[in-house]
Amino acid sequence: MTAPWTLRYDRYEPERERLVEALCTLGNGRFATRGSAPECPAGATHYPGTYLAGCYDRRSSAVAGERIENEDLVNLPDWTRLRYRCLPDGGPPGDWLTPDSEELRHYDVLLDLRAGVLTRSLYFEDGDGRGLRVGHRRIVHMGEPWLAAQRTVFRAYGWTGAVEAESVLDGAVTNAGVARYRHLEGRHLLDHRTGFEPGGVAWLTCRTTDPGRGIALAVRTVTRPDRPVRETATRTGTVQTVLLPVGHRRAASLVKTLALRTSRDRPAVEPRAAACADAARAPSFPRLVSAHRAAWQGLWQRGELDVPGEAGRILRLHLFHLLQTLSPHTADLDVGVPARGLHGEAYRGHVFWDELFVQPYLDLHFPEVARSLLMYRHRRLPAAREAARQAGATGAMYPWQSASSGREETQELHLNPRSGRWLPDHTRLQRHVGSAVAYNVWRYARTTGDLGFLHAAGAEMLLEVARYWSGAAALDPALGRYRIRGVIGPDEYHDAYPGAPAPGIDDNAYTNATAAWVLARGLDLLDRLPAARRSELRERLALDDAELDRWQDVSRRLYLPFHRGVVSQFEGYGQLAELDWDAYRARYGDIRRLDRILEAEDDTVNRYQASKQADTLMLGHLFRPEELSGLFARLGYRMDDEVWRATVDYYLARTSHGSTLSSLVHGWVLARLQGADAWRYCEEALLGDVADVQGGTTGEGIHLGAMAGTIDLVERGITGLEAGPEGLRVAPVALRELPRFAFTLCAGGHHGVRVRVLPGRLAVRVPAGPAAPLTVVLPGERRFTVPPGEERWFRL
Numbered sequence: 001m002t003a004p005w006t007l008r009y010d011r012y013e014p015e016r017e018r019l020v021e022a023l024c025t026l027g028n029g030r031f032a033t034r035g036s037a038p039e040c041p042a043g044a045t046h047y048p049g050t051y052l053a054g055c056y057d058r059r060s061s062a063v064a065g066e067r068i069e070n071e072d073l074v075n076l077p078d079w080t081r082l083r084y085r086c087l088p089d090g091g092p093p094g095d096w097l098t099p100d101s102e103e104l105r106h107y108d109v110l111l112d113l114r115a116g117v118l119t120r121s122l123y124f125e126d127g128d129g130r131g132l133r134v135g136h137r138r139i140v141h142m143g144e145p146w147l148a149a150q151r152t153v154f155r156a157y158g159w160t161g162a163v164e165a166e167s168v169l170d171g172a173v174t175n176a177g178v179a180r181y182r183h184l185e186g187r188h189l190l191d192h193r194t195g196f197e198p199g200g201v202a203w204l205t206c207r208t209t210d211p212g213r214g215i216a217l218a219v220r221t222v223t224r225p226d227r228p229v230r231e232t233a234t235r236t237g238t239v240q241t242v243l244l245p246v247g248h249r250r251a252a253s254l255v256k257t258l259a260l261r262t263s264r265d266r267p268a269v270e271p272r273a274a275a276c277a278d279a280a281r282a283p284s285f286p287r288l289v290s291a292h293r294a295a296w297q298g299l300w301q302r303g304e305l306d307v308p309g310e311a312g313r314i315l316r317l318h319l320f321h322l323l324q325t326l327s328p329h330t331a332d333l334d335v336g337v338p339a340r341g342l343h344g345e346a347y348r349g350h351v352f353w354d355e356l357f358v359q360p361y362l363d364l365h366f367p368e369v370a371r372s373l374l375m376y377r378h379r380r381l382p383a384a385r386e387a388a389r390q391a392g393a394t395g396a397m398y399p400w401q402s403a404s405s406g407r408e409e410t411q412e413l414h415l416n417p418r419s420g421r422w423l424p425d426h427t428r429l430q431r432h433v434g435s436a437v438a439y440n441v442w443r444y445a446r447t448t449g450d451l452g453f454l455h456a457a458g459a460e461m462l463l464e465v466a467r468y469w470s471g472a473a474a475l476d477p478a479l480g481r482y483r484i485r486g487v488i489g490p491d492e493y494h495d496a497y498p499g500a501p502a503p504g505i506d507d508n509a510y511t512n513a514t515a516a517w518v519l520a521r522g523l524d525l526l527d528r529l530p531a532a533r534r535s536e537l538r539e540r541l542a543l544d545d546a547e548l549d550r551w552q553d554v555s556r557r558l559y560l561p562f563h564r565g566v567v568s569q570f571e572g573y574g575q576l577a578e579l580d581w582d583a584y585r586a587r588y589g590d591i592r593r594l595d596r597i598l599e600a601e602d603d604t605v606n607r608y609q610a611s612k613q614a615d616t617l618m619l620g621h622l623f624r625p626e627e628l629s630g631l632f633a634r635l636g637y638r639m640d641d642e643v644w645r646a647t648v649d650y651y652l653a654r655t656s657h658g659s660t661l662s663s664l665v666h667g668w669v670l671a672r673l674q675g676a677d678a679w680r681y682c683e684e685a686l687l688g689d690v691a692d693v694q695g696g697t698t699g700e701g702i703h704l705g706a707m708a709g710t711i712d713l714v715e716r717g718i719t720g721l722e723a724g725p726e727g728l729r730v731a732p733v734a735l736r737e738l739p740r741f742a743f744t745l746c747a748g749g750h751h752g753v754r755v756r757v758l759p760g761r762l763a764v765r766v767p768a769g770p771a772a773p774l775t776v777v778l779p780g781e782r783r784f785t786v787p788p789g790e791e792r793w794f795r796l
């Protein structure tokens with residue numbers, strides 16, 4: 001069995017190299033570097049990439065006869081490059097060696113999750129039996145978030161001589177990691193300057209084009225034995241060349257220590273001077289690694305998750321990547337949740353609704369990070385208000401894809417790689433993203449008890465989203481209900497009615513139900529605010545009684561469509577044609593991207609009852625059964641076990657799972673229902689990235705929502721756990737494949753509450769400390785208290 005704290009690839013397979021690079025990315029919440037082989041520049045097989053959280057750049061490109069803009073998470077200069085070749089005594093120099101060299105005999109990549117260290121071992125042997133073992137170790141420092149380091153050790157076998165090594169800082173990089181975007185302008189770095197400082201420090205500065213941000217990378221190259229270094233600077237990079245003597249029992253090593261600084265750092269620095277000073281001052285490699293390890297140890301303690309077996313190993317990998325993208329360092333930054341991590345260029349580093357799957361975990365374990373992500377949204381509230389105003393709406397309309405400024409960044413056109421056609425992209429009509437922001441505000445405040453946030457920034461966002469929904473809902477006198485028309489639901493397949501001249505569908509049940517929920521929460525919040533705060537906020541937002549009366553009315557009379565005894569995904573969904581799923585599966589095998597298949601056949605998925613991912617079923621992910629029936633009852637609809645089960649079965653049969661979020665949500669919903677297939681979906685969610693289930697997409701960046709979502713699935717989905725003002729509510733369901741596990745979380749003012757789940761039993765241990773005993777609420781409203789310093793067992 002594979003070791004529980006590692007990810008390992010013991011062979012070099014060029015076709016999976018991009019996947020390895022993405023899954024072996026190292027990061028610290030501020031920046032991340034893909035786990036690429038240092039020997040290789042970007043090309044068809046390899047794609048080195050370094051990304052700084054929130055570092056976007058806007059360019060315009062001509063595509064399909066139109067000018068379009070794209071704001072990308074910028075690929076920064078490659079600091080990892082290292083070229084080497086053997087110079088045997090008395091013989092001609094060998095070729096530059098890479099994993100693609102014919103001489104490669106052995107290759108092994110090992111990611112140590114506990115320590116956050118990536119090791120790559122290569123062994124080359126030429127026709128004359130001369131061997132060279134090369135071992136690289138890399139870290140991106142979790143304690144000092146501007147540092148990273150890479151040590152390479154060379155050992156010669158059967159010969160003596162030298163290894164010629166070139167330590168490269170390469171600024172001639174572009175954003176070219178995703179084939180589908182190759183028509184878009186990918187040059188984001190300008191004004192390169194390079195140079196050297198004493199002490200083996202090479203530096204490179206450049207800036208993004210728009211908005212201009214100065215970037216400096218300094219790399220200190222130190223060798224053992226200490227040898228003279230030849231320094232060469234080009235316009236876009238530096239090379240430090242050194243001859244390292246090797247021979248019997250004589251290893252040589254080269255350490256590159258990177259410091260990455262920008263003009264946006266806080267406190268403000270002059271990037272070049274700061275990077276050079278950081279690189280020069282940085283401790284030796286072993287000391288860097290031990291401080292880095294210690295920082296990781298602290299994180300693993302806060303996020304302890306003890307799940308046995310292979311599922312546990314994958315969950316650890318997921319948590320590792322979550323914490324590398326969003327670490328406590330993130331709390332100091334103005335950044336959101338990049339859907340594909342800092343691991344690649346898919347979706348251009350944009351922020352979607354995926355925080356809905358990430359925040360609940362952070363609320364329970366890293367509340368300061370959760371809060372900072374909400375503040376990213378709050379700083380962009382003015383942009384969301386402006387977007388609403390421009391659309392003739394009220395309140396705040398958050399963008400479907402957000403990046404630096406908070407304006408809408410969704411592309412206007414997207415490429416269907418199957419047909420080669422550029423198509424209009426209407427996904428920006430996913431207005432439900434606003435409800436995700438409001439939901440996260442509410443859940444964060446409930447879980448952490450941070451009323452300071454809720455009553456200030458949180459209230460502003462929640463109320464402005466509520467206001468948006470109230471304005472977006474129009475009364476249909478014939479129906480006697482409010483309708484929200486012209487939107488797109490989480491299932492992105494349906495972006496219009498077949499043959500309709502304008503995009504959008506009407507009354508997406510998920511959109512309408514969550515809108516009603518936001519309105520109801522907005523009203524609750526106003527009721528509960530301290531009187532002075534309420535008046536101040538109402539005055540500032542100009543919320544008069546008439547408007548609040550309308551919120552009441554809309555929150556009780558929004559329309560939810562039904563057909564054949566199930567909730568309709570949207571009005572008219574039940575009248576669409578049925579797809580012959582078996583025929584399509586037989587013809588194409590993988591039909592996850594059914595939309596692309598149908599479009600390439602000159603058909604459209606809009607004609608069919610076929611969904612990309614969980615849409616209506618998302619309601620079962622967000623709300624407990626009693627909350628969902630309460631929400632439906634408020635709207636005058638019936639939602640009970642029978643309706644819910646019928647709805648789940650209905651969409652299960654009509655979903656292609658074209659997003660990694662889909663199996664996650666289905667796994668969650670089925671686990672709660674104790675459905676037969678629950679584990680199949682949970683397993684698919686677990687495998688999403690490690691097995692690259694979506695056919696090659698992981699190499700372009702991990703799926704952060706699904707990764708975080710799987711941890712949350714174990715911690716909240718299976719346990720039915722909710723931390724809130726009343727304590728810790730738990731209602732575990734039995735999942736045969738995951739009978740026992742444990743984790744720690746923050747609840748009731750305690751850090752490090754440990755929950756252990758066993759078949760039919762559950763234990764809660766509260767750490768010793770001054771906070772009050774923790775109330776545990778079990779099914780049937782059975783309440784118990786667990787005093788600090790004690791553990792209590794409960795029968796389920």
Ligand code: BGC
Binds near residue numbers: 352613661
């Ligand atoms: C999904 C969206 C998701 C986005 C980014 C899309 O494929 O359909 O729900 O937000 O990916 O992860």
